[in-house]
Amino acid sequence: MATDGAVTVKGKKTFNGVKKLLKISCDPTIVAMYYGKPDFGLVEMESIIEEFKKQNDFNKLNSVKKVSSAFINFLSKFTYGDDVDYFVKYYLTLFKNELRQNLANMDEELFWDYIGGFEKMDTFSFIQNISFEDIIPDCIQDRAYANDALLNIFSYQLANSGTGLVISGFDNDCNRPSFIHLGLMVNNEGTIEYAVLDFEENYDNTGIISFAQDEEINTFIRGIDLDLELSIVNYINISLDFYLDDFYEMLVESGEFDENNLNKIEDFKNQHKRDFSYANTFHERLQLWKNNNYESFLEIIPFLPKHLLAELARFLIMIVSSKRKFSFDLDSVGGQINVCVVTKNKIEFY
Known part of the structure; x- marks a missing residue:
């Protein structure tokens, strides 16, 4: 696993020197990495993870799934409640403004083509009463279905707007790694609103998985932007x-x-x-060409020694960092790159 050492505050300012990849347990070997919003419930993520480590017995929390469940429970007690209405209103305004601009003058066919291009997930209970009636084009006949579709899209965007957390490692009874990718949104009066964005248990494939800002990495490994x-x-x-x-x-x-x-x-x-x-x-x-390029790239991965795997991970982060540095974009990726290789019996930082 690898991450940079920069955090972005309110989309305006970046700071380097942050530790975003941390060891959770040596037995079982489990690590955690966070990205996006650097705090949750008014507490820094690094402090949350370190305190979580101190307060838990990993002889009992002996799997990635158990650790993630315990971490969500810990968040509900260790962090402060958020202003959920403000959180939803802020991102809803951004989402509606983008939609209003893009949906202008669309016919019904174009509307459904446009909607089909977004990632979706089930609607969260705390936003299910939101209406998009004011921006759905007049030509749309099934307005209730269109509203549900937009809610699904908004749910996905909310899940990716807060703090991303990846917990990865080896369960005690497994010889293959597992990982869970969570989108942490808000502490809603003691209930943590979050989404499981990805989960693999006893993962037996070769792959390169990007959890955030993956455009440049995908371009490199698949051959086209x-x-x-x-x-x-x-x-x-x-x-x-x-x-x-x-x-x-x-x-x-x-x-x-x-x-x-x-x-x-x-x-x-x-x-x-x-x-x-x-x-x-x-x-x-x-x-097909992209997949062939990706698969040929992956063929060498199982044969690489650990230090070269770490070098590859570092290089992929550097691609993203350099692209941000040599552009007008905010330097949201930068600072020291932290890399660790997790095996069944050992966690090594490079």
């Missing part, structure tokens, strides 16, 4: 539409077709406009 990929696919869609229009105009100007045939050609043209099958075929082929 996601935004560039989507731009190419969208360009193909638009170009095909323009090509059909231009071709039809050429046929009209040639004077070689009577009105009846031109009407048939125009019907054919209109039927095939917004036909994304050609672009989708290219997109599927691009996915």
